[in-house]
Amino acid sequence: MAQMKRNSSYSKGPLQRVSPLKPGLRKAQVWGAAKVRAAQHSKKSFIRFCGGVLAVFMAVTALALWMGGFWPQLIENGKLYKQHRLMAMGFVVSRVDVMGEGRLNEQDVLRAVSIRPGDYFFGVDLEAAQRRTESLPWVDRAVVRRLWPNRIVVQLVENQPYALWQNKGQFSLVNATGEIIAPVTSETVIPKNLLQVVGKGASAEAEALENTLALWPALRRRTSSAVFVSESRWDLMIDGDVKVKLPATNVKEALAHLADLQARSQILDRTVSEIDLRLPDRITVRPTDSKQA
Missing domain, CATH: 3.40.50.11690 (Cell division protein FtsQ/DivIB)
Structure with missing residues (x-):
């Protein structure tokens, strides 16, 4: 008789389903379902929901590219595409002018600068060109700068014999x-x-x-x-x-x-x-x- 009372206690009250999901996953499921229901009833919520899905997709894609070692190459390809577009728009070096040369031969200066007509205007290394120019005999100081839109100017200050x-x-x-x-x-x-x-x-x-x-x-x-x-x-x-x-x-x-x-x-x-x-x-x-x- 006592055994029957214990069994009857389990039948009291409504039946409750125990979720096989972990608590954190269940919360995520509930949150996702709420977002889907909201997107079905509001255009603003739908746009926000699509944006979130797109952001997650892009983040997963970026992570996959990075883990696969493709991210640096992707960045490099983007830079090359940008460079080609700008060069097609006319951003290339048209001439290199040397100012202040006296004892120096202009061709020697141009060889040291190593910037030639047709080079990408924003891709030239001005600091490296300046260091190479200042290594020439007779050069005390040199300034290499861009002159918009397509000229490179080299200004020289020569050493004075003492x-x-x-x-x-x-x-x-x-x-x-x-x-x-x-x-x-x-x-x-x-x-x-x-x-x-x-x-x-x-x-x-x-x-x-x-x-x-x-x-x-x-x-x-x-x-x-x-x-x-x-x-x-x-x-x-x-x-x-x-x-x-x-x-x-x-x-x-x-x-x-x-x-x-x-x-x-x-x-x-x-x-x-x-x-x-x-x-x-x-x-x-x-x-x-x-x-x-």
Whole structure:
């Protein structure tokens, strides 16, 4: 009898179906069914529902392309298509203009820039072209830019020779910082009154020497060359035949003393081969006759 009571308890109340789906999936099913019913009764809901389905489809497609390794190629094909369309519309380089060249040959500049008529206007690498141009001899700075709608302009600022440097038998033109502009060849035009400096390290110290000599213009005009001795001090060659030995320090005081001697006794116009100013308290003069001794 007790057993029958237990069994009868199961028949009380309405029957409830237990869903075989997990709770999360069942909620998704209910949400999807609600969206479908809403799309059937409202045009706005229908459009929104179609947009959602399309977004999910596109996301799944993009994920499949990425996992399959096709996404980079798809992007590249898109870029090529865009490039071809723009080139068909006329966005190609029609000419490359070089401005500011003097000692440089225009063809050498164009070869360094490596941008040619017919190239894709927006595809040229301006920074790389600028670096290649600035690597040329004589070029101090270069600017490569686009000029709408189809021109490339290369503007150059050339190095200015500051000194003629002789080292180990090789002559080179250098700028104010001592960097080599170009080696001297038979075709090189050397500017007049360019100071010739000789020896290791002389190019880097040429600007300091020039600035010091500029305080005595008469001495500077008569200085034909300067030898950097032991990378510490200078020997000046005056008029090509009088050697003036300067100290390693207090160069201005030594040159002031030399200028004063020249003003009082015209020592540089006498028959001397060497004037030693290395000691602050004395001056040594060697006559021309004893030069070979």
